[in-house]
Amino acid sequence: MCKFAENFKKLRLEYKFTIKYVAKLLNVSPSTIIAWEKSKSYPYFDTLIKIVKLFNVTCNYILGL
DSSP, X not given: OOHHHHHHHHHHHHTTXXXXXXXXXXXXXXXXXXXXXXXXXXXXXXXXHHHHHHHTOOHHHHHTO
């Protein structure tokens, strides 16, 4: 599992957000969230910015840099 997938899932669970809830907030499908958490795909840059704002973290943190 890549760092993005690990960090994204960890934050989602810490915030107690469901996959459906996060998908709705980010305007993506629940299957997209699942793919991110399994390192099958990654968000576009504009969506990455929404993710860091949602979880109040830096891009470096979410990407594991």
